[in-house]
Amino acid sequence: MKLRLVILAAICAAALTVPAAARADTGPVYYVALGDSLAAGAQPARSGELNGLHAANGTNRGYVDDLYAAERAKVPNLQLRNFGCGGETTQTMINGGTFFDTRCGYKASSQLDQAVAFLRAHRGQIAFITIDIGAGDLISGGGVPAIAAGLPVILDRLRDAAGPDVPIAGMNYYDPFLAPSGSRPTT
Numbered sequence: 001m002k003l004r005l006v007i008l009a010a011i012c013a014a015a016l017t018v019p020a021a022a023r024a025d026t027g028p029v030y031y032v033a034l035g036d037s038l039a040a041g042a043q044p045a046r047s048g049e050l051n052g053l054h055a056a057n058g059t060n061r062g063y064v065d066d067l068y069a070a071e072r073a074k075v076p077n078l079q080l081r082n083f084g085c086g087g088e089t090t091q092t093m094i095n096g097g098t099f100f101d102t103r104c105g106y107k108a109s110s111q112l113d114q115a116v117a118f119l120r121a122h123r124g125q126i127a128f129i130t131i132d133i134g135a136g137d138l139i140s141g142g143g144v145p146a147i148a149a150g151l152p153v154i155l156d157r158l159r160d161a162a163g164p165d166v167p168i169a170g171m172n173y174y175d176p177f178l179a180p181s182g183s184r185p186t187t
Contacts, residue, residue, distance in 0.1 A: 028079045029125050031071060033064040034093070034115050034158075035132035038171070039084025041065060063171070064130065071127070078127060083115045089136035090150025112154055119161035126162050131155075132171040 033039045041062030068080045085104035088111060096110040108114040119126060133154065137146040158168055 026077070027125070028077055029075065029127045030118075030122055031064075031068055031078055031080050031127055032115060032119065032129045032162075033080070033082040033084055033131070034111060034129070034154075035084045035171075036088040036134075036136050037084070037086035038062060038132045038135075038173075039064050039082060039130070040086050041082075041084070042086055067130065075127065081118055083111050083118075084132075085111055087136055088133060089140055089142060090133055090147055090154060091142065092136070093133055094150055094153055112157060116157055116161040119158065123161070123163060126166045128167040128169065129158060129162060130169050130171065131158070132173070135173055 039062065041060060041064065062084075064080070064082050064084065068078070072078045083104075083106075093111045096106075096113075104111065106114040108117055119129075131154070133151065134147045137143060137150070140146075155168065155170075159166075162168070
């Protein structure tokens with residue numbers, strides 16, 4: 001956990017610079033996270049299954065939570081708004097629903113619509129945005145073409161809603177089967 005936090009903090013420190021306005025104690029500023037089960041905080045259980053995958057709020061043990069804790073130490077007025085939901089694909093993030101038919105409780109029709117509404121309502125108060133999306137596209141059969149079609153739409157809408165100066169960092173994927181395999185006996 002500590003190694004993951006150190007690596008993540010180093011990467012994000014290089015990629016994200018919290019705007020000076022966010023450092024002043026002038027009211028809340030927000031870290032906005034979007035994505036699939038990784039953003040929601042899904043974690044491998046001892047059985048190899050993922051905890052939090054089907055939970056609307058996931059867990060509080062994912063990379064979003066680690067990054068928030070590290071950045072909150074620097075920006076006391078930083079607040080987290082995590083829209084992550086297990087089972088998202090690029091298309092369900094845009095259009096609603098999820099690959100695993102999970103229920104994430106968005107008032108708007110999709111995760112992206114809900115995040116865009118939040119960004120517009122808090123324009124000038126957004127410190128940074130993170131996003132992870134694409135694993136569901138690979139699992140659902142849409143693959144790389146679906147990611148290539150959907151990701152630009154998602155990023156354009158986020159940029160338009162957040163403004164030109166808000167950092168947006170995307171995360172790539174690790175091997176999701178590696179962590180659970182470490183807890184299984186080898187033959």
